[in-house]
Amino acid sequence: MSKKSNSDLLGLYRTMRRVRTFEERVGELFVRGQTAGSMLHLSIGEESAAVGITAAMKPQDTFTTHHRGHGIFLARGADPNRMMAEIGGKEAGYCHGKGGSMHIADMSLGHLGANAIVGGGIPAVVGAGLSARHKRNNAVSVAFFGDGATGQGVLYESMNMAALWGLPVVFACINNQYGMGTRIDQATANTNLHERAIAFGLNGESVDGLDVEEVAEAARRVVDGARAGKPGFLAVSCYRFYGHARKDKSPYRDAGEEETGRQRDPVAFTRARLIERGLTPEADLDTLDAEIGAEMDATIDFTIAQKEPPLASMFRDVFDPEEPEPEPVRTRLNRVLATE
Amino acid sequence: MSKKSNSDLLGLYRTMRRVRTFEERVGELFVRGQTAGSMLHLSIGEESAAVGITAAMKPQDTFTTHHRGHGIFLARGADPNRMMAEIGGKEAGYCHGKGGSMHIADMSLGHLGANAIVGGGIPAVVGAGLSARHKRNNAVSVAFFGDGATGQGVLYESMNMAALWGLPVVFACINNQYGMGTRIDQATANTNLHERAIAFGLNGESVDGLDVEEVAEAARRVVDGARAGKPGFLAVSCYRFYGHARKDKSPYRDAGEEETGRQRDPVAFTRARLIERGLTPEADLDTLDAEIGAEMDATIDFTIAQKEPPLASMFRDVFDPEEPEPEPVRTRLNRVLATE
Amino acid sequence: MPELTYRDALRKALADSMAENPDIILIGEEVGRYGGAYGVTKDLIKEFGPERVIDTPISEPSIVGAAVGAAMTGLRPVAELMYVDFLGMTMDQLANQAAKIRYMFGGQIGVPMVLRTQGGTGRSAGAQHSQSLEAYVMHTPGLRLAMPATVADAYHLLRQALTSPDPVVFIEHKALYTMKEDVDLDAPVPPWGKAAVRRHGKDLVIVTYSRQLHYVMEAAKTLAAKGIEATVIDLRTLNPLDFDTIREHVERVGRAMVVSEGAMTAGVAAELAARISEECFDFLEEPVIRVAGEDIPISVSTGLETGSVPGPQLIAETAGRMLA
Amino acid sequence: MPELTYRDALRKALADSMAENPDIILIGEEVGRYGGAYGVTKDLIKEFGPERVIDTPISEPSIVGAAVGAAMTGLRPVAELMYVDFLGMTMDQLANQAAKIRYMFGGQIGVPMVLRTQGGTGRSAGAQHSQSLEAYVMHTPGLRLAMPATVADAYHLLRQALTSPDPVVFIEHKALYTMKEDVDLDAPVPPWGKAAVRRHGKDLVIVTYSRQLHYVMEAAKTLAAKGIEATVIDLRTLNPLDFDTIREHVERVGRAMVVSEGAMTAGVAAELAARISEECFDFLEEPVIRVAGEDIPISVSTGLETGSVPGPQLIAETAGRMLA
């Protein structure tokens, strides 16, 4: 396997570190009671999947993500301020505070949306693949989802369609070993998930997420294959470092397992490799990390300073802005109670 | 492969012939305008699947079927009169004329129901498998469905659950090459359907449906395996001799293909084998066929003579008979319009 | 004026829109080679090719989901659900995705797709192929809902749906496909979202849509023979709902009946009756009466099937008693 | 009298019923080791073992479908849907199978299953995790529907649901799990299908259910301080619907309001308002007023979330204006 060049590795590291640090700040925002909602799913431990796969994507490509999608979007180039503001439910967020952590989207970066429905964003990439074919724009569409989503039938339907039509579509499964409290082997008898994809006629691979270079290589094979007309499936195995959501202390797994799991840290691994290969002096990495820390600290201040969306925005964007907004209950009541 | 004994082969033939003849009579009933509804799906050409698989089942076993399920239930031991009456929408039918061709069920023979939803009856066998485990009654539950149902995600969810829990469950796919006008290779990129089952951790086999002995053998392996705790999948390949439903003339496939397809006739094949092996003289088979013809003719007369369900039965069996029936619109209107 | 069937009008709407807008694609089971289970898309695959008329595996959730993704990336898909009864497997993609995407994402993007399907009784197709499930759709914020009753509306509403910036569920009635009417498709048509007053009368307003319009019109004739004159409103779209037209006539006439084939409880008739009662209370001389489908599954037996939904006789009889 | 939370009461109902009836199994995502996303099934797996408390993959359609098959073969399954918002992927198994099997098969067999789930706003869980979708269920013939508002009802309705011969959808409210009440579980309880009159007053009848009961009671207090006395009816089950109790009080009082968290259009409030208007017309001094959820998706932003469903203030204010 041809390893990527050294400057690439530093780039991959930087992005992974940014993801890691961003997620840590999300946790802080939560502790400070400033996130919208109790549902916050951090992707710590999964950085290589987000970074390795988005590295294989081109600007015209599109993607959908899942409830644990911050890292993917950040790796794709998101503005961390607008992301954090959305997580905080603020007007300055990507979705003006209506979506929150689980519903971030951004058309300018091809982000067709995160999803709070496990598997809910998967079939959309089939449609995006049809668009790409129709418009001959050479775009690949990638569905990111967790191992838990392999329980959803819609995944197999969509893989079948993609293979049947030879669509430029990739199914990217971030196998962090758990769906909430359910370990992957408690959710399926055959944990070699890519075998299913092969059985439907896709390219299918599994890769160890510890090494982001390997993930990036595998992703390139699968994404390029899809672009050439053979859709693919890539499972990246990693470990969900913390609980399912911010409040979950994972009582269903033992401390020993967690410790081992957290040793499989793609960020630390890549950092060590940069040093070990003599590519980047540790001091430079320290500086980089500190810079990223400061950048991400600022997202918290930014978010806290932002306004909540105005109440009037509640009826906006149910339909196209040219259409009348749905009538508020109060307006109807005013009318009805006035006529008496 | 140990071939079954000769008397078995005659038994298999008899049942296949009964299915074939029954279905021909259903067609006649339709032509005579005596069936309830325009939706009639005949299983002509698929007899070996119905007969071979039910032959591998035990009395305590249960099953669900699909919209093309007459043959399966008949092979399981259904009363052809009550079946035909149900197809005719008559009170004497298995479901008192409420279900019709696509909704026949019979708890005494373990028939958990036909289904007009493609794939709709599949997950029920997972539940039946849980019941068998719970009650330790050594029962296997078999879901019968067509190749088209392999498009439905629910199949993969259910296979995954069955494999995960080691349930006594079999997924029996009658691959008649078509889902309405769509040939199997127009519906999937990999037509080796059993490979998917294997990828989920089930026993998976495909078998040629021309030879009912081979189907019965394969079914025995798969059903016995399921009974022993490893669920299975069996695809029986055959050919849908006629249109999708009674009115469909299959304009989407050419005459040559149909002719070749209809040559793959499991009933004729078995008949020829009985003669060829010197097991049953042709004259005896002629007699048998004629007896079956007469038996099935009688189902038509029986059905035509039966009554439609009374209007009053309309509100019955929405809920348990001990519960009040839903209030008819007319009753409500009487009440409302009387108070004025 | 050419004579057209409802089916032909639908087909023509698709063909005309597809000719105008290259981004329109059709996607669904049997929409291509087979021409649609009810023949609506017959030969469109010949005209527009298999890249625009896409036969799918039997995968309703992913058909709708693919349409969502296609709509978000610049196409204008028309997904077909062979029977509205299959809504149950697609409601996640329809209600959690298509209906909410614009809102959740803060208005960044819409989902301009049409979900064509057909419902209703009339072919003794049994409990799982005869339902009228428009209430599920009407109850879901973010979805538009059109239900044409006439040949002209089959054409025009579908044409209009194909320019909607938001997802439209378009429910045809299986018993209407072979209905013929003389229609001048160039005649002016009501705008999207406007109800049509199909008959004017001073005694009673009957609000309805889809096939029940024809039963109501038949009943109105019977009533007229007895000296009772009904105003008949055909809603055409349930979202947008043209309540102004309903209000105008109910306030004028003072009596209203709503007729729907869907099951009565928590159905479309409930919404219409509740709203009329709430907004026109002071004008009502009697309660708004609901004539709707029974709260039971539908039998394959023709007698029970027919008995489980409103028909002209029940409508006329009920109206007669309201005026008695 | 012990103090119990709504969550504990639900858990106890499951435990008590499971101890009595060995055929009861629980099946759903995270119901076992995790103890349920909202903790309702905590440690039941320890008490009853993994063959009766079954953790599943994330496969909602097949969870419900498996429950259907289990119910048909002698078990009494309690399937759990973590959020009612996932109904959209299970409606086929629920509405086309569970609800219709007894009928389609001519009464041969019932489907005695309970589908436990939870809905509603209150945790800024966003558009796909905050809905109130009971109207889909209420509109579907063949399904029972229970929605407990109190701790005692959480216990008793679930216990009763577990003896129902027919499929029951049991919708808890996510904002009530931690609510505490002193309850004597041995005190007599209303039978299944009977509404509870939570407050008696002569000026206005307010009909509601689930969490909105608490908002209504709060509003009733505010109103009482102003001299307006409301009768408050908690439906407890929406199917069966105890319309007799509603009728009795509306006819006595002459004014009615219905309050529901679900989206207004074609929702439960529409059914209640339509039915009261239809059946109690001559007794009504004013239109039946619906106070219900807005016809919009629900935002994650707390302000917008709270604003999109009824609260005590809106209820009290509206009632005040009705009486003005």
Ligand SMILES: Cc1ncc(C[n+]2csc(CCOP(=O)(O)OP(=O)(O)O)c2C)c(N)n1
């Ligand atoms: C359809 C659906 N079912 C259940 C849930 C509740 N839920 C949210 S995340 C989750 C686990 C998902 O696991 P996985 O796909 O592996 O993603 P991870 O959380 O590990 O990133 C579950 C069950 C949901 N949001 N949607």
Ligand SMILES: Cc1ncc(C[n+]2csc(CCOP(=O)(O)OP(=O)(O)O)c2C)c(N)n1
């Ligand atoms: C969920 C669903 N989608 C579509 C249909 C319409 N339909 C009925 S049968 C059929 C083809 C089924 O093909 P297959 O499963 O191969 O069974 P076969 O008819 O060949 O026996 C289709 C599309 C349906 N009844 N249910």
Ligand SMILES: [Mg+2]
């Ligand atoms: Mg996971």
Ligand SMILES: [Mg+2]
């Ligand atoms: Mg087939």
